Amino acid sequence: MQFLLMGIGAVLINNIILTRFLGICPLLGVSKSNSSAFGMSLAVIFVVTMSAILSYSLYMYVLVPLKIEYLRLVSFILIIASFVQFVEMFLKRFVPALYKSLGIYLPLITTNCVVLAVSLDVVATDGGVPVYNFLNMVGYAFFTGVGYAVILILFSFIQERLINNKNMPKTFQGSGIALVTIGLLVMAFLGFAGMI
Amino acid sequence: MSDVARIFVAIGVMAILIALYIGSYVLNKRTKKPEGCKDFASSCSGCAVTSCSHNPLKEE
Numbered sequence: 533m534q535f536l537l538m539g540i541g542a543v544l545i546n547n548i549i550l551t552r553f554l555g556i557c558p559l560l561g562v563s564k565s566n567s568s569a570f571g572m573s574l575a576v577i578f579v580v581t582m583s584a585i586l587s588y589s590l591y592m593y594v595l596v597p598l599k600i601e602y603l604r605l606v607s608f609i610l611i612i613a614s615f616v617q618f619v620e621m622f623l624k625r626f627v628p629a630l631y632k633s634l635g636i637y638l639p640l641i642t643t644n645c646v647v648l649a650v651s652l653d654v655v656a657t658d659g660g661v662p663v664y665n666f667l668n669m670v671g672y673a674f675f676t677g678v679g680y681a682v683i684l685i686l687f688s689f690i691q692e693r694l695i696n697n698k699n700m701p702k703t704f705q706g707s708g709i710a711l712v713t714i715g716l717l718v719m720a721f722l723g724f725a726g727m728i
Numbered sequence: 729m730s731d732v733a734r735i736f737v738a739i740g741v742m743a744i745l746i747a748l749y750i751g752s753y754v755l756n757k758r759t760k761k762p763e764g765c766k767d768f769a770s771s772c773s774g775c776a777v778t779s780c781s782h783n784p785l786k787e788e
Contacts, residue, residue: 594741595741598729598734598737598738598741599729599734600734600737600738600741603738603741603742606742607741607742607745610745610746610748610749611745613749613752614745614748614749614752617749617752617753617755617756618752618755618756620756621752621755621756621759624756624759624760624761624762624765625759628762628763628765631761631762631765632762632764632765
């Protein structure tokens with residue numbers, strides 16, 4: 533039940549794109565076609581979950597015991613970048629079909645700030661006590677990735693219609709109307725506030 | 729642990745992480761792409777990240 537609530541919260545109520553406006557750059561860039569959005573979504577869910585696990589483990593078992601927590605930002609960046617390189621290498625070597633379907637989206641994830649934001653979120657403390665235990669942390673990271681994927685796929689359907697709209701005023705074309713549409717999506721999703 | 733020792737530990741941890749990244753980057757570069765994956769860059773329609781090596785604007 534707790535995970536169900538966490539999932540609803542991360543996807544509908546506290547969606548990381550709509551409430552914090554993170555990961556907008558890939559959202560605008562990759563949402564031009566449904567297939568690209570789907571590939572990117574799968575890659576984001578996997579990388580967000582795995583990099584959160586790695587970052588959490590590094591923080592709790594290395595940085596905190598050594599009292600060098602202040603290195604968390606730079607060490608998380610390095611961990612995420614290294615992890616993406618390893619995953620790409622593994623897929624190239626052992627799962628070429630998956631590598632082919634994820635294509636260029638895997639290395640692009642390194643620039644997605646959602647990955648870093650989730651890694652920083654999962655090591656948050658409240659009065660010196662960690663907010664998440666290991667299981668909750670995995671759930672939070674996974675559902676945040678799912679929330680990102682839902683919005684990305686949803687927005688890709690809207691983007692296809694926006695791109696094909698011949699009556700769009702020139703000043704609104706491209707990123708202009710895309711950002712206005714995201715703003716409308718934010719307001720629509722505000723309707724879920726207070727659901728849990 | 730003294731403050732000086734902690735600084736050296738921090739430098740050591742960072743050195744390990746940087747070495748990990750460089751190692752993974754080099755290994756990834758050396759791994760050959762599977763058949764049919766050589767032309768990913770041409771399939772990229774481009775996003776706002778103009779510094780990306782796959783972005784078509786980079787080749788212009």
